[in-house]
Amino acid sequence: MMKKVTAAVVSCLSVIGLILLGTYIYYQNHVNQIIGQPRDDTVYKRHYLFISSDISDMWQDVFRAASKAAGGSGAYLEWCGQETSARYSDEEGIEIGVAEKVDGILLYESTEKDLKAAVSDAQSRGIPVVTLLRDIEDSPRISYVGFSNYERGRLYGDQLVSLLHRGENKVCVLTDNGDSEGELNLLYSQMTQTVREKGADGATISLSAVLADSGEDFDAEETIRNLLMGDSVPDILICETSVQTDCAIQTIIDNNLVDRVQVIGYYTADMTLSAIQRELIPAALTIDTDSLGHSAVGALNEYLDTGHVSDYYNISLETVNAKNVYQYLRMKNLSEDMAGGEDG
Amino acid sequence: MRKGRENRSIQSRLIMIMAGMMLLVLAVNLYVFRQSRTMVQTIDSVFVSNSTIVKLSDTLDKVGSSMYDYLSTRGSSSLENFYRYEEDLREITTSFNDQNTSSPILMLEKNIREMSEAYLEASEKAIQAKRGRNVEEYRRKYADSKRLNGYIDDAVYALNSRRFSQNSRNYQMLQNTMGVLEASSMMMILAAFVMAMFLAVMLIRAIFGPLKELAGAADRVAAGDFNVDVRETGSGDEIAVVTHAFRKMLFSIREYIERQRASMEKESRMKENALAMQAHLKEAQLNFLQAQINPHFLFNSLNAGSQLAALEGADRTQDYLGRMADFFRYDVQKTGGSASLEEELELVDNYIYILNVRFSGDIHFEKILDQDIRLSDITMPSMTLQPIVENAVQHGIHDDHEHGRIWLYVEMADSEDAPDVQPAVMITVSDNGAGMTAGQIMQLMESGKRKTNGTGIPETDSDGITSGDLAGTGKEETAGVAMGNVMARLTLYYGREGLLRVSSDGPGLGTQVTVFLPLR
Known part of the structure; x- marks a missing residue:
């Protein structure tokens, strides 16, 4: 009889003890996780x-x-x-x-x-x-x-040569308010010089600059839309930022201007690369x-x-066009894979 | 230790178990309470970072406004406030992280800490410039500090948002943990409750089980059944004490009843004995009276006859009638049961005289007495010797009175005669008459035993002493009956058997009847 009682009491106490222990361990683990979150942050000098x-x-x-x-x-x-x-x-x-x-x-x-x-x-x-x-x-x-604007002007000039048609070609360069006048002049002069040097039969360029980004929000998109929907639509549009490029691509698609306006983009964002692959735009300058x-x-x-x-x-700087876009993509993917591997 | 545990009273056991249960429940509750308290503190601590940030923001505002007040009014209280709030701000930001880490939150803290220092520095410079009346400088520094204040505000807002977001996640986790804690607490309380109930039931059973058994036993005892057995509980508590006492009481009652029963049995036997004795005497007297004419009437008549014979001068007739009267007077007087040996011998003499008158002096009777024995001092049952002598006359020498002899010896019995009744007087009545076979002797003795029922208690039958010879109506059977009666009365009188012995060498060789009268 006494043995039964003892066994029952010991069983009950064991159950209570086990619950107590389990709760304590669970509680400590969770609360410690919350309160004393492990400081595995890297400390930098x-x-x-x-x-x-x-x-x-x-x-x-x-x-x-x-x-x-x-x-x-x-x-x-x-x-x-x-x-x-x-x-x-x-x-x-x-x-x-x-x-x-x-x-x-x-x-x-x-x-x-x-x-x-x-x-x-x-x-x-x-x-x-x-x-x-x-x-x-x-x-x-x-x-x-x-990079130097000299180099950039040369690369733009190379692209212009391949895009110019006989007669006057209206080339518009989109700028933003960070560009200094001196740097822009250097860019333009190098572009025109390259066109001149590499020669385009019967083709002349009429170069203009439009301030697409004055620092106000959504300025680029509005400016580019106005420009392309206006009376004087440029034959070739040169973008200086990736935002400008995206806006230009979206505008020529939306307004059916793909055959009318040649956009030379800037930077190889996904949208830009896709546009090159689909030959919506001829080329884009990009940096590493x-x-x-x-x-x-x-x-x-x-x-x-x-x-x-x-x-x-x-x-x-590097030019990505329809000819090398796939190779560029392969190389980019490869380098991303390698970077991912290093991170992992 | 074990003994100490066994000797715990119900009170102490109840107290111990109740205390144990309460302690257990208390411990479980304390644990749950502590966990809940810690949880609440944890939840508090989760949001304490947000409250610190809010405090920082407030203090920052106060520093800015007190500086603005001073720059506007040059009020000393504003300056005091500025320094006080500046101290508060430093105190708060000192607790912030000052290391470069990958944690955006900690980096925000570091930025706030550093920007606060820059802010306070610019503010201090603005104050100093104001005090130095450098208008341009304090305006410029105020503008700097205001911008910095804006940057800090932005950072504080960002930090607060991040902290709040993180704290909300932590809070959610804590809520989940709280749920688990609640469930486990419920289970613990349930387990404690089950255990408490179990122990309570066991305790009640342990207490009331023996009590019920005891009550059942008491019921049976009340109903008259004393053969109940109550087990000792061995628990050493009050119930064990009561059970033990009950057992003892039961044992005492049983013992008392046994004693009473034995005592009553003995008393009953004694009463039966006395009653039987009285019944024998009554029966003998009744038989005698029925067999004879009323002894009183006869005794008075014989006395009257004796007086008449004296008046007429007939001396022999007067003697005869006088002896006859004495004989019957003895019977009348000795109805109490005891008589002296002398009186018994006198009765025998009277009887022989009467018989000799009747049979013309044919009965030869001789008495041989030990002169050292004082006959008057020896008491014995009355009417003992006369029937024996009558037997010797009736059955011994009845057919040959002429040659027949009867001897009566009174002497002290020696150890050979009666080794188990010493000292005793031995009375022997012997004759040289018909004698008896062994079978007849045995039958005679069996008759005596039947009279005492083998237990010393005489049977009450219609047999009794018959002095049939006196009346001339004797029968053969009456001899055994009379002897049996004598034997039974001797047994009853002295409380022992074997006081009468009959022996004979065979038919025609006489019979010897010996009576032992114990002197103690």
Whole structure:
């Protein structure tokens, strides 16, 4: 009898104990997961700030490449304004960088406002600035990573030669408010010179520039639509940004202008590559975003490590057209696979 | 230890079990309460980061407004507020992360921390410029600080959003955990309840089981059944004490009943004995009276005859009638049962005298007495010797009075004669008459035993002493009957058997009847 009672009591106590233990373990695991979330965050010795108000695919790719390069060299790269809902001007971005006491700034100047003072202020506080694709002349920035408009003009000229027809060809170049007059002049002159040199029988070009992106929201799309739906529709439209390219492609498709307007795009976003494959547009100029990102971070690292750095890092431009688009895609996929493998 | 456990009273067992149950339930409740409390604290802590951010935002606003107030009014209280809020802001931001990490949240914290420092620096400079009356400078620094305030606000908002998003996820997880905790708590409470119920049932059974058994046993005892057996519980509690006491009481009752029964049996036997004795005497007297004419009437008549004979001068007749009167007077007087040996011998003498008158002096009777024996001091049952002598006359020498002899010896019995009744007086009546066969002796003795029923208790039948010879109406059977009666009365009187012995060497060789009278 006594044995039965003892067995029953021990059984009940065991059940309670097991529930208690199970609950405790479950509770501890879950609560610890929530309260003391494991700090597996990587700690970096440096903090760089990436400033670009252009958030197109190209700059996304550039940031990704730069971020990867920064992570590999012990630095954290922050895209200014991406965490907050606010949109900051380039100047404000630099000011924020200074206030945050970052270790370096990668700057894509997207406004025509003079940033020399801001760059100087940052530099004076020991924060080096590297400009990307668009240089700030006479500023104390430590390095510029990009291509030369000379090279770009030459490549555009090559494409124009293949597209010109007899008679006058109206060529329109879309610009944004970050482009300096000097740089644009260099671009135009190189384009015309290349056309002239490579010769197009009976073809002349009438070059014009349209400010497609004044800094206002949705400015590019409205400008391009007005331009292509207006009285003076250009024969050839040269885009300077990937956003402009996307807008131009969408407009010629929507308005049945594919045979009428030849669009030379910029950057190989998915839509652009697709358009080339379908021969909606003849070609697009593109840059190696990986190279740009790596070089920019490398410049900062080098400066902080050694105290000096090269003033200019050249990033090569490439033309993608119907002839090489498939090869380009293969190479791109291959490099993405390799990058994915490295990440994994 | 074991003994101590066994000796626990019901009270202490109840207290222990109740205390154990309450402790268990208390422990389970405390555990559940603690887990719930921790859970609530965890939920609180989940949102404490948001509240810190809100506090930061408020403090930031207060720093800005106090700085603006000072720059507007140069009020000392505004300045005091500025420094106080500046301190508060520093205190809050000091707890923020200051490392470069891959966590966007922590990086936001770091940015806020650094920007707050820059903001406070710009604000301080604006204050200093104001105090230095440098208008351009403080306006510029105020503008700087205002912009920085805006950047910080943006970052705080972003941090708050991220924190809130993360905390909401955590809160959801905590809610799920809370559900599991509730379920497990319910199961634990249920298990504790089951155990408590089980123990309560077992305890009640342990207490009331023996009580019920005890009550059943008491019922049976009340109904008169004392052969109940109540088991000892061995629990050492109050019930065990009551059970033990009940068992003892039962045992005592049984013992008492047994004693009473034995005592009553003995008393009953004694009563039966006395009644039988009285019945024998009554029966003997009745038989005698029925057989004879009323002794009183006869005694009075004989006395009257004796007086008449004296008046007429007939001396022999007077003696005869006087002896006759004495004989019957003895019978009348000795109805109580006891007589002295001397009186018994006198009765025998009277009887022989009467017979000799009747048979013209043919009865030869001789008495041989031990002179050392005081006959008057020895008591014995009355009417013992006369029937034996009458037997010797009736059956011994009846057919040959002329040659027949009867001897009566009174002497002290030696150890050989009666080894088991020492000291005793031995009275022997012997004759040289017809004698008896062994079978007749045995029949005679069996008759005596039947009279005492083999247990010393005489049977009450219609047989009794017959002095038929006196009346001339004797029968053969009366000899055995009279001897049996004598034997039975001797047994009853002395409480032992074997006080009368009959022996004979065979037919024609006489008979010897010996009576032992124990002196103690």
